[in-house]
Amino acid sequence: MTSFSKDFKSGIADxxxxxxxxxxxxxxxxxxxxxxxFSPLEAMLMSALVYAGASQxxxxxxxxxxxxxxxxxxxxxxxxxxHVLYAASISRHMGDIPSRWHPALMYVLTDxxxxxxxxxxxxxxxxxxxxxxxxxxxxxxWFLCSAIGAIIGKQLPDPALIGLDFAFAAMFIxxxxxxxxxxxxxxxIIASAVVAILAKTYLxxxxxxxxxxxxxxxxxxxxxxxxxx
Amino acid sequence: MSNIFTVxxxxxxxxxxxxxxxxxxxxxxxLLMRGVVVQGRLKAALDAVPPAVLMAVxxxxxxxxxxxxxxxxxxTGAAAFFRLPLLVVIxxxxxxxxxxxxxx
Numbered sequence: 001m002t003s004f005s006k007d008f009k010s011g012i013a014d015x016x017x018x019x020x021x022x023x024x025x026x027x028x029x030x031x032x033x034x035x036x037x038f039s040p041l042e043a044m045l046m047s048a049l050v051y052a053g054a055s056q057x058x059x060x061x062x063x064x065x066x067x068x069x070x071x072x073x074x075x076x077x078x079x080x081x082x083h084v085l086y087a088a089s090i091s092r093h094m095g096d097i098p099s100r101w102h103p104a105l106m107y108v109l110t111d112x113x114x115x116x117x118x119x120x121x122x123x124x125x126x127x128x129x130x131x132x133x134x135x136x137x138x139x140x141x142w143f144l145c146s147a148i149g150a151i152i153g154k155q156l157p158d159p160a161l162i163g164l165d166f167a168f169a170a171m172f173i174x175x176x177x178x179x180x181x182x183x184x185x186x187x188x189i190i191a192s193a194v195v196a197i198l199a200k201t202y203l204x205x206x207x208x209x210x211x212x213x214x215x216x217x218x219x220x221x222x223x224x225x226x227x228x229x
Numbered sequence: 230m231s232n233i234f235t236v237x238x239x240x241x242x243x244x245x246x247x248x249x250x251x252x253x254x255x256x257x258x259x260l261l262m263r264g265v266v267v268q269g270r271l272k273a274a275l276d277a278v279p280p281a282v283l284m285a286v287x288x289x290x291x292x293x294x295x296x297x298x299x300x301x302x303x304x305t306g307a308a309a310f311f312r313l314p315l316l317v318v319i320x321x322x323x324x325x326x327x328x329x330x331x332x333x
Contacts, residue, residue, distance in 0.1 A: 014315070017315070017316050017319050038240070039232060039233055039234065039235040039236065040233045040234075041233060041234045041235065041236055042235070042236055042237070042240050042241075042244070045236070045241070045244055046244045046247070046248075049244055049245065049247070049248030050244065050247045050248045050251050051248075051251065052251045055247070055251065059247060069239070069242060069243045069246060070246075072243060072246075072247065073243070073246040073247055073250050074250075076247045076250050076251060077250040077251070077253070077254065080250065080251045080254040080255075081254055082254075082282060082286075083251070083254035083255045083258060084254050084255075084257050084258040084261070085258060085278050085282055086255070086258060086278075086282070087254075087255050087256070087257070087258025087259045087261075087262075088258035088259070088261050088262050088275065088278070089258075089275055089278040089279060091258065091259045091262045092262065092267055092275060102259055103256055103259065106252075106255040106256050106258075106259050107252060107255065109255050111286065115279070115283060118279040151233065161327075162323070162327060163322075163323035163324065163326045163327040163330075164323065166290070166298065166301060166322050166323055166326040167319055167322070167323050169287045169290040169291065169298075169302065169305075169322065170301075170305045170318060170319045170321070170322025170323060170326075171315065171318075171319050172283045172286055172287045173287060173291075173302060173305045173306055173309050173318070173322065174305070174308070174309045174315050174318035174319065175279075175283060175315075176279075176280055176283040176284060176287070176309070177306065177309035177310060177312075178309075179279050179280040179283070180280075185280055188277045188280055188281050188284075189280055189281065189284040191281075192280075192281040192282075192284040192285045192288070193284050193285070193288045193292065195285070196284070196285040196288035196289070197288055197292060197293065200288065200289050200293060208285060208288065208289065209282065209285045209286055210285075211285075212281070212282075212284065212285025212288060213278065213281045213282035213285045214281075215281070215285075216277055216280065216281020216282070216284060216285070217274045217275075217277045217278055217281050218274075219277070219281075220273050220274050220276065220277030220281070221270050221271075221273055221274040221277075223273075224269070224270045224273035224274075226269060226270075
């Protein structure tokens with residue numbers, strides 16, 4: 001077995017619970033899109049081309065509310081600004097992957113794929129096989145299940161009934177625990193949580209992710225002392 | 230009801246615009262780091278991106294949704310603290326949130 005296919009399989013082995021979580025959420029999104037007049041093909045195109053779940057739910061919520069396309073696009077951009085941090089952080093662990101592949105690999109960098117990749121990068125540099133194993137199969141899972149949801153329409157049960165909406169938070173908690181390296185991590189996550197609560201309370205949209213994240217990053221930078229570097 | 234394969238022009242335009250907006254966020258993080266030497270304070274800052282952003286992402290679910298979600302997060306956190314396998318941690322969260330939602 002080549003190292004590519006070995007790494008690819010290892011990526012799938014780490015990511016497969018997310019397939020189970022993506023499928024019903026994508027199908028639910030598809031039903032909401034269909035209710036707003038999206039054809040199954042349109043729903044599939046949107047899931048394939050935008051491929052960012054939280055922003056897609058917001059876009060469908062806003063859809064048709066007499067707002068301009070530019071406002072819609074700007075809103076989606078704001079919700080997705082967090083990806084700048086994801087890409088900047090994960091690119092440091094991609095030194096073993098030829099850089100000509102990097103721009104294409106960024107396309108499938110969802111929250112969940114990124115978190116799993118950061119978890120792997122704690123112990124070893126990323127390979128292209130592992131990266132693709134984690135991140136690529138989730139993409140067709142997402143857009144095909146979106147189309148299926150749009151075709152089936154409104155007969156799907158709410159994923160929250162079986163707790164699937166919590167699967168993402170649970171995975172992030174699991175991965176977050178792996179980044180604990182001492183009391184400084186505590187300071188980072190407390191700053192992040194406090195600012196995220198404030199931003200969520202007082203600002204509309206998804207600023208809480210970026211602002212909370214930047215607050216944690218700022219605390220880490222402030223606590224850094226050159227002597228130990 | 231429209232045909233399965235219907236694609237309206239304005240819908241397609243909006244989808245392409247949203248797709249480009251999203252990809253630009255994913256690509257710009259990569260381009261920002263081109264040629265940057267990461268060390269010292271910058272390294273400390275970037276090393277904090279995963280815990281800081283993950284915490285911010287889960288904050289509304291954990292602290293601002295309801296008691297069931299907060300308690301399920303505690304259960305999940307305990308499972309994660311004991312370094313249980315990823316799938317077991319996820320399942321502990323999913324099962325406990327369903328239980329707490331029924332009980333509370």
